């Protein structure tokens with residue numbers, strides 16, 4: 001079943017739950033939708049994406065619980081599910097569920113997701129565990145650093161879920177506009193990305209975040225090249241070569 | 257003094273710093289994704305009861321790697 | 337050039353991680369923790385001395401609690417449900433329904449459902465909440481960590497231990513869970529061998545047989561040990577089959593293994609128990625209605641329609657008798673396993689119905705009576721029980737699991753092999769045990 005075709009979901013805002021494995025996505029999903037996805041304290045409990053709905057302030061939301069993933073640009077088919085979902089479809093908001101006791105590893109994914117979409121909410125879950133372990137997180141500071149809303153939750157006991165729903169509402173209906181932190185890569189990479197980005201045709205820009213798309217081309221993402229073919233557009237990136245001052249100066253972008 | 261060794265040789269309880277990855281292909285990608293990029297601090301926690309895999313702590317979480325994977329990572333060890 | 341070897345990618349990943357690190361350093365403050373529970377627990381649960389013994393102990397303890405706890409409610413449920421059967425008969429008579437209609441609904445459909453519910457529900461309503469507690473605590477990844485070496489030796493993936501844990505609940509769920517294994521070769525091994533973990537539908541059969549044959553009505557300890565032994569046999573067969581597959585059909589070297597050991601979290605004990613109890617009850621009742629009821633009706637028909645001198649069931653069992661005997665079983669047992677293909681829950685009820693249709697024994701409404709039926713009525717020995725348990729453990733996946741295997745592999749070949757391999761293994765093991773015991777004159 002696909003939400004975009006289901007008449008029940010027309011007019012509803014579509015929200016994705018992504019995050020590292022075992023951060024409590026399914027628990028949040030259950031708390032939001034009242035369904036009972038299986039949860040368990042080990043990475044990989046959810047392997048099939050699940051879907052549910054809730055109503056907040058008279059508006060309907062479709063929530064999609066995705067399998068956990070460490071990164072968006074990985075090879076495995078299951079992590080591809082998360083990536084495709086975020087990149088290829090129109091989402092009103094993406095909630096990145098993070099583990100408060102292990103924020104660093106989780107921020108890695110947050111930063112990647114913010115490259116794909118700006119409509120991001122960071123949910124710092126397991127805040128009760130962090131308190132128990134005497135780990136303190138400055139949420140305002142985190143929000144300022146990232147440029148997106150941050151909500152602390154303890155999904156199992158329901159703490160912070162109201163606030164999460166409010167933030168989802170605000171992002172979905174564009175009441176607040178985020179300003180996601182932009183990663184700056186090495187100068188040669190940035191140069192190449194800028195060059196490609198300028199030359200991306202409208203059809204690609206419509207479907208993808210151009211900077212993200214250009215970055216993936218620079219690193220040589222093969223599956224995206226296929227994606228382009230689907231859009232009946234051949235890559236203009238081939239004539240460009242990146243010259244490096246670094247140790248890998250012999251490399252040029254793929255496809256050439 | 258700094259000595260370079262394979263991660264698989266990092267004794268239990270010692271910390272090292274990732275220098276580089278020797279892995280290729282898929283396994284390189286997996287290790288990178290987990291956060292084993294150069295300069296990452298990593299500590300050997302324990303071996304499994306049967307000797308392999310070994311548990312490492314880096315970037316805030318515990319991750320078990322088999323010997324074959326750990327041999328793909330070069331770490332620097334500060335000699336006391 | 338391939339993405340996987342792109343140095344640009346290395347640099348991109350590094351930039352992102354460094355950024356995450358620097359943000360974290362500005363946002364997160366840690367106080368030195370007073371007591372590090374995680375490390376202390378890991379010191380015990382994954383230690384060289386205690387890691388594996390504790391694993392066995394936990395396994396044994398869970399079975400012991402299940403068997404001892406299930407006994408009383410099981411009898412109570414059976415009493416209630418068979419009282420219900422009598423009432424149902426009265427109602428049928430009151431309406432003056434024909435005998436065959438009464439027999440079809442009461443002795444076929446209702447009785448099978450009653451058996452499934454009373455035998456399945458209590459042990460599973462105890463086992464799964466216990467298991468869910470261990471799962472929520474965070475024990476499962478430690479299990480995989482402790483056992484990975486064995487899986488590696490067998491050419492398989494340590495995460496297979498996790499998929500096997502899911503297999504306890506349902507093999508179809510176990511097969512789906514194999515998606516967490518990234519390498520296709522190891523994933524396929526895990527898919528093909530998941531069936532060697534006794535699922536929700538077979539567990540109660542094992543428990544019941546162990547209880548009446550190995551334990552006696554007093555020795556719960558012996559019965560638990562038997563069940564634990566059967567499960568360990570399943571694990572051993574899994575490893576051997578995996579080893580065999582990775583030397584033959586699925587040649588290759590072990591691929592990468594990286595497993596995060598999630599932090600221990602204190603389970604919400606009350607909620608976890610109630611949730612898992614309700615879950616199981618719903619699953620078992622649903623399956624009792626959807627599968628056991630129609631199967632009960634069908635088997636009643638097979639047991640009562642007589643094209644010749646004997647019923648279809650008896651004729652079928654007769655055909656299978658030589659093979660069954662060679663495997664330490666009999667024709668009826670083998671036929672029950674075949675007819676039970678849609679769902680393993682119905683194997684035992686089908687068997688009982690077949691036996692009842694050919695014997696003059698009274699219908700068993702408790703375990704003692706069941707033992708009488710099997711031993712006095714059908715000549716079962718402990719060896720028959722053992723072979724039945726092993727065959728149940730190893731035979732072939734149920735229909736739902738086979739469908740899931742097909743969905744996951746999209747291949748008729750592997751789905752076919754998922755039937756053939758377990759069936760051959762089950763036959764070989766049962767034949768060998770039966771032959772050895774008989775040749776040695778132990779029975």
Ligand SMILES: Nc1nc2c(ncn2[C@@H]2O[C@H](COP(=O)(O)OP(=O)(O)OP(=O)(O)O)[C@@H](O)[C@H]2O)c(=O)[nH]1
Pocket residue numbers: 019020021022023024025026027028038039040041042043044045046047067068069125126127128129153154155156157471472601
């Ligand atoms: N203490 C505490 N535990 C939580 C919280 N949220 C989730 N958990 C527990 O953490 C474990 C993991 O939760 P899940 O919801 O299954 O995590 P997930 O992100 O869906 O995991 P995957 O599907 O494997 O990616 C479960 O045992 C939950 O009960 C929380 O806020 N506090």
Ligand SMILES: [Mg+2]
Pocket residue numbers: 025026027038039045046066067068
């Ligand atoms: Mg989940």
